[in-house]
Every structure is written in structure tokens, then in C-alpha cells.
Amino acid sequence: xxxxxxxxxxxxxxxxxxxxxxxxxxxxxxxxxxxxxxxxxxxxxxxxxxxxxxxxxxxxxxxxxxxxxxxxxxxxxxxxxxxxxxxxxxxxxxxxxxxxxxxxxxxxxxxxxxxxxxxxxxxxxxx
Amino acid sequence: xxxxxxxxxxxxxxxxxxxxxxxxxxxxxxxxxxxxxxxxxxxxxxxxxxxxxxxxxxxxxxxxxxxxxxxxxxxxxxxxxxxxxxxxxxxxxxxxxxxxxxx
Numbered sequence: 001x002x003x004x005x006x007x008x009x010x011x012x013x014x015x016x017x018x019x020x021x022x023x024x025x026x027x028x029x030x031x032x033x034x035x036x037x038x039x040x041x042x043x044x045x046x047x048x049x050x051x052x053x054x055x056x057x058x059x060x061x062x063x064x065x066x067x068x069x070x071x072x073x074x075x076x077x078x079x080x081x082x083x084x085x086x087x088x089x090x091x092x093x094x095x096x097x098x099x100x101x102x103x104x105x106x107x108x109x110x111x112x113x114x115x116x117x118x119x120x121x122x123x124x125x126x127x
Numbered sequence: 128x129x130x131x132x133x134x135x136x137x138x139x140x141x142x143x144x145x146x147x148x149x150x151x152x153x154x155x156x157x158x159x160x161x162x163x164x165x166x167x168x169x170x171x172x173x174x175x176x177x178x179x180x181x182x183x184x185x186x187x188x189x190x191x192x193x194x195x196x197x198x199x200x201x202x203x204x205x206x207x208x209x210x211x212x213x214x215x216x217x218x219x220x221x222x223x224x225x226x227x228x229x230x
């Protein structure tokens with residue numbers, strides 16, 4: 001199984017942007033998508049979207065369209081998430097996780113099964 | 128968009144007892160359901176996928192069942208380390224979680 005590491009906590013001002021990195025300390029991303037999930041304090045899990053590094057293809061949950069960008073470097077097995085126009089409601093722990101892919105009719109299909117999770121990155125947004 | 132509802136919100140049981148957690152989808156998702164365990168300060172951990180398949184390393188006391196819109200996670204003979212929050216997930220939607228607490 002891939003083991004994931006994430007960048008450290010950050011405190012950001014309202015309206016600014018933040019970058020979070022996710023890297024494989026063991027294994028590679030080649031057989032997975034990297035999915036991003038956030039969790040506000042005391043709240044549940046919210047899927048934000050994913051990137052398939054070997055295809056450089058991303059999908060975004062509707063509510064994050066336009067404010068989140070995923071990128072990845074498959075040669076180094078690193079993935080990145082940029083969240084822009086931060087609001088206080090974006091204060092949360094942000095997790096990356098590997099998501100299974102399957103080959104179906106010559107297409108890579110993400111399966112919404114999140115095997116390995118990073119430890120999470122706390123982003124605090126304040127004015 | 129699928130709405131996913133878990134019940135109960137909180138379940139109070141003693142070690143050795145059996146926990147039964149439910150998850151309902153607003154429309155049929157076949158077997159596309161996963162369960163995760165989350166302990167305080169930790170990332171979620173995949174327990175079950177495809178409704179009933181245990182993930183690598185998950186003890187046999189965890190079992191999943193169901194299809195369509197109704198799913199169940201059963202934890203038999205509860206151990207102290209099983210007290211946590213459990214989430215079900217259908218595609219991009221997570222349930223609100225069930226907190227399993229020690230009585």
C-alpha cells in the first residue's frame with residue numbers, strides 16, 4: 001500500500017490562497033487517483049475531487065469548481081491542491097488519499113474507494 | 128446527488144457486544160458502498176468496500192452487508208479500539224457518521 005505524507009499546517013488570511021502537498025513516502029501514484037477530502041472542525045467528511053496523475057485529469061465536486069485546482073507530478077509521485085479565495089468556512093483538515101482505478105473498456109475509471117490516507121493538513125483561515 | 132443517511136447518530140455499547148450500524152442511500156447504488164473508521168486526531172481508515180469486502184488488514188469481526196439503498200456494518204465482539212466514528216460513503220457522498228461510544 002502507498003504511504004502518504006502531507007505538508008504542514010498553515011494559517012491564512014481571508015481571501016488568500018493555500019497550497020497543500022501530498023507525496024508518497026513509499027510506493028508510487030501510478031496505479032491510483034489522488035482524491036482530496038476535507039473535514040471542518042467537529043464535522044464530517046466532504047469529498048472535494050481528484051486527480052489521476054498518469055492522465056493529468058481532474059474532477060471537482062461542484063461546490064469547489066473554480067476555487068480548487070489539483071496538480072500532480074507523476075515522476076515524483078507528488079500531488080498538490082491549491083485553494084483560492086479562502087473564507088473562514090474553509091478552515092478544515094484537508095486529507096489526500098489514494099483512490100482505486102480500474103480499466104474498463106480501455107478507460108481508467110475511478111472507483112471511489114479510498115485505500116490509503118495522508119495524515120491531514122490543518123488549514124486555518126482568519127481575518 | 129445521492130443523499131446518504133446513517134443511523135443511529137450515536138451508539139453506546141460495552142466491549143464484547145455487537146454493533147450494528149446502518150446506512151441508507153436516497154437511490155440505488157448497487158454495491159458501491161464503503162465504510163471508514165475514524166479515531167480522534169487520525170485520518171479515516173478504509174474498512175469495507177463494495178458493500179461487503181474487507182480491506183487489507185481489517186479484522187474479521189468487521190462485516191458489511193446490503194445492496195441497493197440499505198447497508199449495514201456489523202462489528203461483533205467489540206474491542207476497546209473499535210470505539211470511534213464510522214462513516215459510510217457512496218460515490219462522492221459520505222454519511223454524517225455514527226459515533227460508537229463505550230457505555
